[in-house]
Amino acid sequence: MWKSKKTLFLIIVCLVIVGTEGKLYMDKREEKSEQELLVVEKQSVKALKNTFADIAEVKIEQTGYNSMTGSYRMLVTMTNTEGKSVYFSYGFWKEQNELGAYGLMDEFIQKEGLTSSKVKVIYSNGSEGIL
Structure with missing residues (x-):
């Protein structure tokens, strides 16, 4: 009787340890994935600045x-710097560090050119930065 209780206790302890370690591993993997996504979003905004002129702010609504x-x-x-906004999508290739196709929704706001000034960025995770 005593031996079976001891064995049951050891099994429960092992399951708790394995469960805890598994959760830590999943959390670390998710955090790494979020960090990689943030790097890609930053790169894409830099490419956006090299594509459009007069950008004041970019809010990334969603990334896939x-x-x-x-x-x-x-x-x-x-x-843009005049306070006018446009909602659109664009493709981005991390390896080439360049934009792919993008939706031209308003050519007066999406003026082709270069933005050399600082741009406020709101990333898809809600964090903010200046690029």
Whole structure:
């Protein structure tokens, strides 16, 4: 009787340890994935600054990854220096560090050119930064 209780206790302890370690591993993996996504979003905004002129703010609403093409798709609200905003999507290839196709929704706001000034960025996770 005493031996079976001891064995049961050891099994429960082992299950708790395995469960805890598994949770820690999953949390670390999720954190790494979020950090990688943040790096990609930063890179994409830099490419956006090299594509459009007069950007004041970019809010990344949503980011998706296509494993077939290796590209990301960003849904953003971009605001220019006049305070006018446009909502559109664009593709981004991390390896080439360049934009792919993008939706031209308002050519007066999405003026082709270069933005050399600092841009406020709100990332998809809600954090903010200046690029």
